[in-house]
Amino acid sequence: MRTIRFLLAKEFRQIFRNKAILAMILVVPVMQLVVLPLAANYEVKNINISVVDNDHSTYSAKLIFKVTSSGYFRMTEAKNTFNDAFKLIETDKADLVLEIPHGFEQRLIREDEQKLFIAVNAINGTKANLGGAYLNNIIRNFNADLRLQMIVPGKLNPMPVVEIAPTNWYNPLLDYHVFMVPGILAVLLTMIGSYLTALNIVKEKEVGTIEQINVTPIKKHHFILGKLIPFLVLSLVVFTLGLIVAWAVYGIVPAGSIGLMYGFILIYLLAVLGLGLLISTYCDTQQQAMFIAFFFLMIFIMMGGLFTPIESMPGWAKSLTALNPVSYMIDVMRMIVLKGSGFNNIKHQLMKVFLFAVVFNSWAIWNYKKTT
Amino acid sequence: MEAVVLNNVSKTYGKERKVAVDSVSLTVNKGELFGLIGPDGAGKTSIFRMLTTLLLPDGGTATVDGFDIVKDYKQIRNNVGYMPGKFSLYQDLTIEENINFFATVFGTSVEENYDLIKDIYVQIEPFKNRRAGKLSGGMKQKLALCCALIHKPTVLFLDEPTTGVDPVSRKEFWEMLKRLKQQDITIVVSTPYMDEATLCDRIALIQNGRILQIDTPDKIVQSYPDKLYQIKADRMYDLLKELNVYPKTLSCFTFGEYLHLSLTDESEQAEKELIQHLQNKGFHNIEMGAVTPGIEDCFIQLLKK
Incomplete structure (x- = not known):
């Protein structure tokens, strides 16, 4: 001792x-x-996004506003063609390109269907994955909002919607x-x-x-x-x-x-x-x-x-x-x-x-x- | 009464079984100042490390103070003092803390054995709050000696204590050893310096792990078999070359500013013949005279055998 x-x-x-x-x-x-x-930190913030808006309608403006106001995305430059926007990805100025096609609003209302195009820079897998997912989410929300506006009240919902309400345990x-x-x-x-x-x-x-x-x-x-x-x-x-x-x-x-x-x-x-x-x-x-x-x-x-x-x-x-x-x-x-x-x-x-x-x-x- | 006994002790290193110590036998008497003299790599440190239980011998037996170095290593560790060739005290502790630490490790205190280290300690006491790493070489040696002595060992092993120490400190160090001898402590010391050999009671000349000779320094010198001359001329290197081919040369080597020379014929006639021969060869200012051999001459002579 x-x-x-x-x-x-x-x-x-x-x-x-x-x-x-x-x-x-x-x-x-x-x-x-x-x-x-x-x-x-795994939370991905400040994803640089470039939007190619070929439509310039109220709906496309609404969508862009929704994307930028989410807090995850930062608008870099808006370009007129996808090729211009892709150059931003090549020079690392943008991580994501969202292309809104010509006639977006019209066809959405008339034909109830429209397509958007997203290009993701996938060098950083996590950032690409999460960025794409966030953007998808926002667009889905946008879509749901649209439906609410367009469906005539009183009529039955033609499609059943499953809503998910998650709770986060231990780290709410x-x-x-x-x-x-x-x-x-x-x-x-x-x-x-x-x-x-x-x-x-x-x-x-x-x-x-x-x-x-x-x-x-x-x-x-x-x-x-x-x-x-x-x-x-x-x-x-x-x-x-x-x-x-x-x-x-x-x-x-x-x-x-x-x-x-x-x-x-x-x-x-x-x-x-x-x-x-x-x-x-x-x-x-x-x-x-x-x-x-x-x-x-x-x-x-x-x-x-x-x-x-x-x-x-x-x-x-x-x-x-x-x-x-x-x-x-x-x-x-x-x-x-x-x-x-x-x-x-x-x-x-x-x-x-x-x-x-x-x-x-x-x-x-x-x-x-x-x-x- | 013997303090240290070695019986055919051997040590080999590594896979290629390089022999460091080759069946060495020797005895050191109680109260003796015994010197192991030999060049670097002769096996001195290996012998010390075996005797201080840091290394196991591959063959042979040895006792220190009557204790076997393998079986009774615990008793030996209690009773011997060891000062390795490399300074190995705590550099970040002060002089005082180092001494106190080693005293407590051996279950004693500085006060208890103060008379033993007093002569040495007073010299470093003014710096007792200085860290050991910041001391000069000579002071480090003194501190290491204090720490090796603090538990009043019966046998003290000093491995090249004066290597890398200035001439004045070396002299002081040997004087300290002589005073310690009077306190009945057996001291085994190793050194590569031949001039220190004469300061020991008995010495063992060692080379390549083998003992060449063990005796008192005087007897070793007396046993030098040939008459030794010292010789000098104006062109020393040519002189050495010339003497090496001279038919009557027994041995010739440089020694300081002279050459040391032995001849097969020790008559005065042969001496004169040689000088004549050298003058014929064009050497000038030839000085030649008899000289008493030193330990180094003996060592070189033994190596030639």
Whole structure:
């Protein structure tokens, strides 16, 4: 116990003395949590649209007004021919072209039928998809409005209309931040925990201090605990800071139990720190450690369901995520923060993460012993 | 009583089984200042790392203070002090914090063994709040020695403590070692500098993982088998070439501003013949005289065997 105590004292003294590390631990997460969710936004706004109005009628004007007033679209230039408008797409000035054919109003009234043409720049798939969908929606609305005006009251509706009234659960306003913030917090925690542990231990190897420690009576498990505990504490501080930022900036208050969340995170941190420890046993220089940690975290984060849902990945990728601790963490964070899930709901993830913690740490300790 | 005993200790590295230490046997007596003298890559550091339980030997046995280096590594770690060749204390901790840390690691305190490190510590005490990374080379060595001594070890291993240290600090360092010897601490020190060898009680000359000779520096010098001359002339490089082809030359190598030379015939007659020969070859200002061999001469002579 005494050994651990002064190992911890030494470790904290070194951490607090290193201003760069301290800033990395405290300022960077807060900054990222403030900036990233605002930038990483899936809502597509400000789609540039160019309209080719060949009709110049009241109806076409109404339609254009409806499109621009929706808030999603921004009118660029109006062109007289489709070819002119397509040049705007080619020069990236427009994402969408809506062409209204000649005689739009007349034929709509006389023949009850009219066609519109939409051309979408599909380089950015998400933007194209959503932009097209928004526009479709607006036109459908426009269409419905027209019908109401044109159908003579009293007569039966010739076509049955199914109306859909959706409600959004857990995130009623479809606020993207509520979805992103817990995920980003999970990623930050993973990065800080694993990087710091790996780099710190490898630094002792690089400088040679581990040699000096090895000729002392300090036991292996004392040394390892002396390394893990400070970074566990720091990671918890980072997490708490993150929660405060989430509440202060985005007004996100976890729907579930905060105690349960900390309990899960404690287990998760053991796994993450174990990963850092494992990396450090295979590396001799900080550069190696940095690159190996970067390699794994990159994959873990990209395939962890932070940006793209795991459910839409191909089968092999989906089975790979079973080996990805970050995916469980992101999942659980969203479950507790958004849905207010209880212990029984996250039992499965907790078990898996606990397994990771056991595997990473025992592997690391086994390999650490082998090399000395 | 022996403090360190090595029995046919061997160590090989890597897949190609490169031999670093080749069945080395030696004993160091209690209270002795023992020197391992040899060039870089001779295997000195490997021997130190095995004796301080950082490296497992591939063959042979060794004991430090009566403890086996494989089985009783825990006792050894409690009882020895080790100062690696590379400065390896915490650079971001101050002098005071480093010493306190290593004292507590060994379950002792600075006050308890202060008399042991006092002579050295007073020299660096004015800078005790300075971080170790910001110290000069000499001060780093002194701090490292303090940290290696703080738990009153019975055996002190110093791996090239004076490499890269200025001549004045080197001299001071050896004086400190002599004072430590009086405190009954066995000291094993390695160095590539031959001139430091004479400061040890006994030395082992080592090359390519093999021990060439173990004895006191005086006896090693006395055992030099041939008469040694030093010789100088105006064209040194041509002189060396000429002497190397001279039929009566036994060995000839540069040594400072002179050449050190041994002849197969040690009579005065042979000496005169040589000078005559050189004058005929057009060398001027020839100086030649007998000289007592040093450790370096012995080392070179042993290497030739």
